[in-house]
Amino acid sequence: GQNIDQPTEMTATEGAIVQINCTYQTSGFNGLFWYQQHAGEAPTFLSYNVLDGLEEKGRFSSFLSRSKGYSYLLLKELQMKDSASYLCAPWGTSNSGYALNFGKGTSLLVTP
């Protein structure tokens, strides 16, 4: 099975930087996903890490340490539209096919 832990809520100021942490335990490991979900909308893909290290994509970066079972999502130059829930989803090898187990999500509120 998988145990996924991420903070429930975070608040940050517009223009600032915020880091959302995720720790996980999986049976085997294929990679780790981050998804963004705005209230009332479907989750959308943000990033996918397979190897250790930092993956940068515009204002968003995602870091992975497989040995530590740890990942974080870094959001820079925060904008009001970044207020959303951020979901961590490690993909374990015990799951054949495309069955992702998601954390409960971190609700980020960006304030002016």
Added chain:
Amino acid sequence: KAGVTQTPRYLIKTRGQQVTLSCSPISGHRSVSWYQQTPGQGLQFLFEYFSETQRNKGNFPGRFSGRQFSNSRSEMNVSTLELGDSALYLCASQGRTNTGELFFGEGSRLTVL
């Protein structure tokens, strides 16, 4: 290309009834998975279908079932509805190999009274 389409978007049922939800994946995508989302439990995996076969199943009771048709469209059914089944049911399709990126539909919001 068109995204993942789910119908109906909203529905209200009473306890004991059954419900069928439909999902049309992105054209060319053969994997369809279903998730239940509630405020308390977050996004939980129900099952995944690939080429009309159930490839994975989450930890849900047998009242939850699904199937996939030859055109990759999928349906899920919940029988003997309980109040706790009230949730947003999300369908996701996946089409590329060696990556698990899921494309989600807008979901079907089920309310059980």
